[in-house]
Amino acid sequence: MDTFTPTPISKVKRHPERGSYDRAAVYAILDAGLSCHVGYALGDQPLVTPTIHWREGDRLYWHGSAASRMLETLASGVKACVTVSLIDGLVLARSAFTHSMNYRSAMVFGTARRVEGRAAKLAALEHLIERLYPGRWAQLRPPTEQEIKATSVLSMPIEEVSAKARSGPPLDHDKDMGERVWAGVIPLTLAPGAPIADPKLDPAIALPDAFARYTPPR
Amino acid sequence: MDTFTPTPISKVKRHPERGSYDRAAVYAILDAGLSCHVGYALGDQPLVTPTIHWREGDRLYWHGSAASRMLETLASGVKACVTVSLIDGLVLARSAFTHSMNYRSAMVFGTARRVEGRAAKLAALEHLIERLYPGRWAQLRPPTEQEIKATSVLSMPIEEVSAKARSGPPLDHDKDMGERVWAGVIPLTLAPGAPIADPKLDPAIALPDAFARYTPPR
Numbered sequence: 001m002d003t004f005t006p007t008p009i010s011k012v013k014r015h016p017e018r019g020s021y022d023r024a025a026v027y028a029i030l031d032a033g034l035s036c037h038v039g040y041a042l043g044d045q046p047l048v049t050p051t052i053h054w055r056e057g058d059r060l061y062w063h064g065s066a067a068s069r070m071l072e073t074l075a076s077g078v079k080a081c082v083t084v085s086l087i088d089g090l091v092l093a094r095s096a097f098t099h100s101m102n103y104r105s106a107m108v109f110g111t112a113r114r115v116e117g118r119a120a121k122l123a124a125l126e127h128l129i130e131r132l133y134p135g136r137w138a139q140l141r142p143p144t145e146q147e148i149k150a151t152s153v154l155s156m157p158i159e160e161v162s163a164k165a166r167s168g169p170p171l172d173h174d175k176d177m178g179e180r181v182w183a184g185v186i187p188l189t190l191a192p193g194a195p196i197a198d199p200k201l202d203p204a205i206a207l208p209d210a211f212a213r214y215t216p217p218r
Numbered sequence: 219m220d221t222f223t224p225t226p227i228s229k230v231k232r233h234p235e236r237g238s239y240d241r242a243a244v245y246a247i248l249d250a251g252l253s254c255h256v257g258y259a260l261g262d263q264p265l266v267t268p269t270i271h272w273r274e275g276d277r278l279y280w281h282g283s284a285a286s287r288m289l290e291t292l293a294s295g296v297k298a299c300v301t302v303s304l305i306d307g308l309v310l311a312r313s314a315f316t317h318s319m320n321y322r323s324a325m326v327f328g329t330a331r332r333v334e335g336r337a338a339k340l341a342a343l344e345h346l347i348e349r350l351y352p353g354r355w356a357q358l359r360p361p362t363e364q365e366i367k368a369t370s371v372l373s374m375p376i377e378e379v380s381a382k383a384r385s386g387p388p389l390d391h392d393k394d395m396g397e398r399v400w401a402g403v404i405p406l407t408l409a410p411g412a413p414i415a416d417p418k419l420d421p422a423i424a425l426p427d428a429f430a431r432y433t434p435p436r
Contacts, residue, residue, distance in 0.1 A: 042298055048301040087252055103253075143315060147313075184420075189411060190407070
């Protein structure tokens with residue numbers, strides 16, 4: 001299946017022309033985001049918690065303390081909505097109401113479950129580290145049993161999902177094309193700065209090339 | 219009042235040392251974010267919608283089409299959680315489990331209401347444009363009655379709120395300080411690229427200095 005089926009909840013209603021149910025498009029946005037916003041409700045009170053996520057095949061993952069309210073609530077089977085959004089630029093148009101932003105976003109609806117078992121949990125966390133820093137997991141000491149126990153990993157199937165994106169120049173009305181204001185796009189990107197060594201780092205440990213020229217998912 | 223009172227829902231439970239209820243700290247994060255994630259529920263289904271927000275005094279604002287499901291649902295009085303989060307860096311530590319991210323986030327809980335009346339709506343939208351592009355509102359043609367009618371603006375009091383932030387180097391355990399891996403922070407910033415003029419722009423209209431050296435809220 002290369003396309004997700006829109007449901008009443010996942011169907012893009014505003015600006016449907018910006019919507020997509022294409023698996024590759026959805027995965028690309030999920031993989032480009034460094035963090036997600038996990039939505040769930042405690043009774044009638046919604047909560048939106050930002051956290052790091054990652055994807056393995058057709059499942060979305062996130063993690064936290066085993067004692068986290070967010071993880072505990074979600075593992076109990078309440079419905080979730082996990083949204084990943086990326087800002088790509090500011091769109092300056094010829095009228096106030098046609099100003100916009102360029103962005104990519106994906107919303108995944110479903111129910112999460114805890115990743116059970118030491119090996120499965122470790123494999124998931126290895127994925128998280130390797131997604132951001134390929135090769136690093138093998139350079140780190142093995143996790144302790146206490147660290148593994150103190151961490152919960154949740155995963156959710158990527159099934160009920162939609163993507164939405166805007167790109168390109170402003171879309172002004174014909175009647176406004178004579179307005180004498182600058183119109184265009186200011187691109188925005190999550191850019192890495194020069195790495196800052198831990199003040200406690202042994203100066204004999206050199207900055208790896210991969211970090212000197214690091215590019216974050218974006 | 220310079221400090222918000224934590225409530226059972228707004229109190230920071232995980233890493234309470236990262237939490238803050240200071241009004242200035244919360245406002246700084248809300249103002250630094252270009253977009254927020256609005257959480258609400260349709261029945262038992264949570265939704266998390268990314269959108270542009272802005273702040274005026276002690277109220278948070280966002281807007282959209284008058285026909286938007288998100289705005290319509292929220293204006294009916296259901297509870298909301300609006301979260302603004304900013305990623306400041308990747309924290310590379312000496313063990314997998316001490317890896318982290320530097321971030322700033324604020325969660326605002328409450329109930330939104332529609333901004334009623336032509337003048338109040340226009341004033342709010344002027345704030346949105348001026349927040350991003352000081353001086354631009356006056357350069358744009360006045361909005362039409364149809365544009366004003368087709369747009370809904372919501373606002374929510376900033377009362378039940380918390381901020382959470384992490385900054386600085388990795389915090390490794392003493393027993394790990396001898397690990398022979400690089401440790402430190404890779405800073406991340408939302409950086410502007412060179413502005414791209416609308417291909418339809420009259421070449422006689424020059425790029426304003428303010429856009430050539432634009433710095434987004436961040």
